[in-house]
Amino acid sequence: MYSSNRRSLHLLMPWLVLAVLLTVWQLSVVVFEIPSFILPSPVAIYHAFQEYRPIILHHASLTMMNTMIGFGFGVIVGVLLGIFIGTIPMVYSGLYPVLIGFNSIPKVALVPIIVLWLGIGQPTAIATAFILCFFPIAVNVATGLATVEPEVEDVLRSLGASKIDLIRKIGLPRAMPFFFASLKISITLAFVGTVIAETIASNDGIGYLMMQASSQFRVPLMFAGVAVIAALGILTYVIFAFIEKRMTGWAIRGKK
Amino acid sequence: MSDFVTLESVDLQYGGKGGVLALSGTDMSIRKGEFAAVVGPSGCGKSSLMKLVTGLTPSTAGQIKVDGQTVSGPLKCVGMAFQNPTLLPWRKLLSNVMLPLEIVQPHRGRLMRHRQEYVEKARGLLKMVDLQGFEERHPWELSGGMQQRANLCRALIHNPDLLMLDEPFGALDAFTREELWGVLQDIWMEKRFTTILVTHDLREAAYLADVIYVMSARPGRVIATHRVDLPRPRTLETTFEPRFIEIVHTIRNEIAQIREESRAA
Numbered sequence: 001m002y003s004s005n006r007r008s009l010h011l012l013m014p015w016l017v018l019a020v021l022l023t024v025w026q027l028s029v030v031v032f033e034i035p036s037f038i039l040p041s042p043v044a045i046y047h048a049f050q051e052y053r054p055i056i057l058h059h060a061s062l063t064m065m066n067t068m069i070g071f072g073f074g075v076i077v078g079v080l081l082g083i084f085i086g087t088i089p090m091v092y093s094g095l096y097p098v099l100i101g102f103n104s105i106p107k108v109a110l111v112p113i114i115v116l117w118l119g120i121g122q123p124t125a126i127a128t129a130f131i132l133c134f135f136p137i138a139v140n141v142a143t144g145l146a147t148v149e150p151e152v153e154d155v156l157r158s159l160g161a162s163k164i165d166l167i168r169k170i171g172l173p174r175a176m177p178f179f180f181a182s183l184k185i186s187i188t189l190a191f192v193g194t195v196i197a198e199t200i201a202s203n204d205g206i207g208y209l210m211m212q213a214s215s216q217f218r219v220p221l222m223f224a225g226v227a228v229i230a231a232l233g234i235l236t237y238v239i240f241a242f243i244e245k246r247m248t249g250w251a252i253r254g255k256k
Numbered sequence: 257m258s259d260f261v262t263l264e265s266v267d268l269q270y271g272g273k274g275g276v277l278a279l280s281g282t283d284m285s286i287r288k289g290e291f292a293a294v295v296g297p298s299g300c301g302k303s304s305l306m307k308l309v310t311g312l313t314p315s316t317a318g319q320i321k322v323d324g325q326t327v328s329g330p331l332k333c334v335g336m337a338f339q340n341p342t343l344l345p346w347r348k349l350l351s352n353v354m355l356p357l358e359i360v361q362p363h364r365g366r367l368m369r370h371r372q373e374y375v376e377k378a379r380g381l382l383k384m385v386d387l388q389g390f391e392e393r394h395p396w397e398l399s400g401g402m403q404q405r406a407n408l409c410r411a412l413i414h415n416p417d418l419l420m421l422d423e424p425f426g427a428l429d430a431f432t433r434e435e436l437w438g439v440l441q442d443i444w445m446e447k448r449f450t451t452i453l454v455t456h457d458l459r460e461a462a463y464l465a466d467v468i469y470v471m472s473a474r475p476g477r478v479i480a481t482h483r484v485d486l487p488r489p490r491t492l493e494t495t496f497e498p499r500f501i502e503i504v505h506t507i508r509n510e511i512a513q514i515r516e517e518s519r520a521a
């Protein structure tokens with residue numbers, strides 16, 4: 001009884017926090033009479049969302065699509081790169097520092113270059129999402145592969161296992177928790193990438209919509225856009241967190 | 257009978273020049289089908305010896321031969337159980353035990369078509385070490401001793417020619433341990449694979465082995481060899497016979513002496 005009550009309370013907590021935040025926000029806007037072109041109230045944002053719903057959803061779905069395509073490429077490249085780096089020590093020494101260096105570049109700085117190559121529009125958004133999200137996947141997969149316990153490897157090697165056997169039987173299964181953990185991070189980064197690219201170089205997508213709204217001083221619409229992005233980000237995160245839990249229960253020893 | 261495993265003045269130094277000298281001038285020769293035990297003080301290089309013989313670690317000097325071939329890389333088809341059970345946490349017990357079948361030929365090629373037969377075999381082994389009913393559990397749901405027993409099954413499943421056991425019963429209580437001596441002896445008497453067993457338990461060595469190698473403190477080398485000429489199958493009764501007790505006593509005194517000498521040095 002006690003523990004199940006407590007569990008449902010834990011599940012309820014984020015909603016409670018959100019409700020409190022929104023209430024405080026709404027009250028402050030009303031009490032301090034903040035004009036809506038500076039900070040619209042949650043109710044005003046909701047009305048804006050209702051009013052512009054078809055437009056917002058149209059742009060949101062484009063953003064979502066670009067994010068998913070970029071993320072898909074990110075997963076493929078990240079996994080392959082991770083396997084490459086994690087299983088060949090020479091590649092590890094060579095590529096790992098370079099990747100770290102690459103990752104410390106603020107990616108926004110790359111968008112103009114990508115625009116130069118791919119032009120304005122969808123390809124740029126996809127490429128930016130990809131560039132932001134493949135790195136954590138590659139690093140995590142490589143780490144998972146490179147940190148296999150030597151004793152476990154010895155057991156298989158003394159059976160005559162080839163390098164490929166080692167990767168298939170212990171490397172990859174061991175890297176799975178690392179991989180799924182990185183998916184959660186990467187999908188959020190992919191969103192960031194898409195929206196950045198859309199604000200700079202696009203004619204559609206939520207990022208573009210917000211730039212438009214900003215130039216026309218339609219502040220509630222901007223906030224509605226932010227809210228939609230946040231909701232999409234959380235939704236995809238939750239989906240991947242769920243998949244992670246299903247796939248890698250052994251890594252947390254069956255604990256909740 | 258011919259020698260199956262031979263070591264000739266083998267040295268092993270970890271970490272290059274100036275590193276830890278683990279073994280120095282180790283000689284051994286173990287016949288085909290023989291059960292050898294290695295005893296010695298902690299840190300004298302017994303686990304290192306296991307890795308040398310299986311080719312997992314290259315020796316610094318000397319020659320190691322297994323089945324007439326000089327060991328230059330990891331051997332194939334060795335059954336190995338390390339000091340700590342290295343079961344894979346993402347596999348259930350049964351598939352952990354069956355892991356060698358996915359690597360070693362000819363089982364590897366036959367596994368798909370004859371799966372049922374192999375599953376029966378794995379279940380049979382698990383039953384022998386009293387683990388029936390745990391086939392579908394993950395290793396981390398088992399106690400340390402249970403994991404060690406499963407580890408032993410994994411080392412045996414593919415009928416290895418050479419079985420290497422590094423303190424396989426270390427985490428077990430005295431009763432289970434003595435029971436497993438009997439189990440291991442039965443399997444060995446049936447299959448007669450060459451076995452090298454590292455242990456701290458002198459009674460275990462005397463119960464199971466044909467020959468016991470006593471190693472010196474680090475750097476380790478063989479300082480005494482004892483043949484155990486007790487008839488098989490040995491039972492717990494055997495362990496109370498004067499001859500058995502005499503062997504255990506002799507070895508105990510030798511090791512006590514080594515420890516004293518190394519402390520004095």
Ligand SMILES: Nc1ncnc2c1ncn2[C@@H]1O[C@H](COP(=O)(O)OP(=O)(O)OP(=O)(O)O)[C@@H](O)[C@H]1O
Nearest residue numbers: 270271276278297298299300301302303304305474
């Ligand atoms: N990978 C390694 N790198 C460096 N030194 C090592 C390594 N493995 C073992 N040693 C050293 O070699 C020596 C022998 O180690 P080993 O594990 O073979 O001892 P052991 O006889 O198995 O001891 P125990 O009975 O406690 O298991 C030890 O002094 C240890 O510090």
Ligand SMILES: [Mg+2]
Nearest residue numbers: 302303339422
């Ligand atoms: Mg050891």
